[in-house]
Amino acid sequence: MIYGLLTALFLGISSVFLKLAGGPDNYNMGPHAVAIFVLIGAAVVLVPYFLFENKFVLSVPYGQAAIGIAILSGILWAVASIFLYKGFSLGADASKLVPMMNVSALVAVAIGILLLHEMPSHGETWRTAVGACMVVLGASMLG
Amino acid sequence: METWLIYGLAAALFLGISGFLIKLAAGKDGLEPHVVGMLVALGALAVLGSYYLIESKGNFSMPTNSMAALAAIGSGLSFGIGAAIVYNGFKLGANASQMIPIYNMNTLLVVILAIFLLRELPNPEQAVKIVVGAVLMMVGAILVS
Numbered sequence: 691m692i693y694g695l696l697t698a699l700f701l702g703i704s705s706v707f708l709k710l711a712g713g714p715d716n717y718n719m720g721p722h723a724v725a726i727f728v729l730i731g732a733a734v735v736l737v738p739y740f741l742f743e744n745k746f747v748l749s750v751p752y753g754q755a756a757i758g759i760a761i762l763s764g765i766l767w768a769v770a771s772i773f774l775y776k777g778f779s780l781g782a783d784a785s786k787l788v789p790m791m792n793v794s795a796l797v798a799v800a801i802g803i804l805l806l807h808e809m810p811s812h813g814e815t816w817r818t819a820v821g822a823c824m825v826v827l828g829a830s831m832l833g
Numbered sequence: 834m835e836t837w838l839i840y841g842l843a844a845a846l847f848l849g850i851s852g853f854l855i856k857l858a859a860g861k862d863g864l865e866p867h868v869v870g871m872l873v874a875l876g877a878l879a880v881l882g883s884y885y886l887i888e889s890k891g892n893f894s895m896p897t898n899s900m901a902a903l904a905a906i907g908s909g910l911s912f913g914i915g916a917a918i919v920y921n922g923f924k925l926g927a928n929a930s931q932m933i934p935i936y937n938m939n940t941l942l943v944v945i946l947a948i949f950l951l952r953e954l955p956n957p958e959q960a961v962k963i964v965v966g967a968v969l970m971m972v973g974a975i976l977v978s
Contacts, residue, residue, distance in 0.1 A: 691935060693918050693919065693921060693922035693925070693927065693932070694919075694922060694927070694932050694935025694936045694938075695935060695936075695938070696915070696918045697915045697916075697918045697919045697922070697932075697935075697936040697939070698915075698935060698936045698937070698938040698939040698942060699915075699939070699942065700911045700912070700914045700915030700918065700939075701911070701912065701915040701936060701939040702938075702939035702940075702941075702942030702943045702946065703907075703908075703911045703942075703946075704907075704908045704909075704910075704911035704912040704915060705908070705939065705943045706943060706946045706947065706950065706951065707904045707905070707907040707908035707911060708904075708905070708908045709947065709951060710901075710904040710951070711901045711902075711904035711905035711908060712901075712905070713951075716901075716904075716951070717898050717900055717901030717904060718898075718901070719898060719901035719902070719904075719905060720888070721888070722884055722885045722887075722888030722889055723885070723889075723895070723901075723902075723905070724901075724905045724908075725881040725884050725885055726881065726882070726885040727902050727905030727906050727908075727909065728881070728905050728906070728908050728909035728912065729877060729878060729881045729882070729909060730906055730909060731905065731906035731907065731908060731909020731910040731911075731912070731913060732874060732877065732909040732910070732912050732913040732916070733874055733878075733909070733913075734906075734909070734910060734913065735909075735910055735913025735914055735916075735917060736870040736871060736873070736874040736913045736916065736917065737871065737874065739867050739870055739871075739913075739917050740867045740868065740870055740871035742867075743865065743866075743867030744865075744867055744868070750864075750868045750871075750872075752864050752868065756858060756863060756864050757864075757872055759854050759857050759858045760854070760855075760858040760859075760864060760868070760869050760872035760873055760876070761872045761873070761875055761876040761879075762854055762876060763851045763852075763854035763855045763858060763872075763873055763876065764851075764872060764873035764874060764875060764876020764877040764878075764879075764880075765876040765877070765879060765880050766847045766848075766850050766851035766854065766876075767847070767848065767851040767873065767876070767877055768876065768877040768879075768880030768881045768884075769847045769880055770843075770844040770845070770846075770847035770848040770851060771844070771877075771881065772880070772881070772884055773840040773841070773843045773844035773847070774840070774841075774844045776840050777837040777840035777841050777844065780836055780837045780840070781837070782837035782838075782840070782841065783947060783951075783953040783963075784943055784944075784946075784947040784951060784953065785943065785944045785947035785948060785951075785953050785954070785963050785967065786837075786841075786963060786966075787837060787840075787841045788939075788940060788943040788944070788947075789940045789943075789944065789966065789967040789970045789971065790838070790841035790842065790844075790845055790970070791841070791844060791845050791848055791940070792845070792937060792940060792970040792971055792973065792974040793841075793842060793845035793846075793849070793970075794845040794846070794848040794849035794852060794974075795849065795933065795937070795973075795974035795977050796849070796974075796977060797845065797846055797848075797849025797850060797853075798849045798850075798852055798853045798933075799977050800849075801849070801850060801853050802853070817976050817977075818976065818977045820973075820976055821972075821973040821974065821975070821976025821977035822973065822977055823973070824969045824970070824972055824973030824976065825969070825970050825973035825974055825977065826973075827966075827969055827973075828965075828966045828967065828968070828969030828970030828971075828973060829842075829966070829970060830966075831962050831963075831965060831966030831969065832962075832963060832966040832967065832970070
């Protein structure tokens, strides 16, 4: 729970900084420049975190599949980020664009059902359906 | 449909797949959180580095607006810290269905900060619509997670 709340805090601050850097009404930096500076900031945290935790050993004793999945996740996150930077560069409000990211929850559920055959139980089906309707309704109000 | 909305939905699509893969990679029997962080950074480097090289069209001069650069670096720092925390949470055995709704609360934080710090709202009617829309999306995401 504490980890979840801390993550929410830092991701929220991160999104506001993004808008500040790339919004045309703010500092108006181009999306590609925003990308490289965000990368620098993230590397400043994640590289030392890896080195300290891995006791300055560069090798990782894991299978190629696990490593490939983690790298693919980074690739997809970066593609998503580019769309986000472009949205901000067009002048989208952070208060509209960032809530739109909640649609990603529907994507994750759809992947779980389609690829992993994680069918929700009878009770969960209603919850999922109501939640999906709320996400769509919320998106239509923001868009 | 406005272009920014298409970008937002496209970002949500890729973010959804990325989040799903993170859960696979960083789950209880998966990689250590610090390894996930490094590998995600490598994947991001491949895409964002290429994007920068292509879009800069050979002009690698850095923007002169240092405040913009600081804001973007601040965003990356905050993302890196948030990411490291969430990988640790998954490693401790948190279910995606428990973790995702909690960190999705960042939506409300962004709406509040955008309203008060970035002064994004032109009129009270639109303010109500945005807050209600954001809350609906957040609660909806919690229900489907």
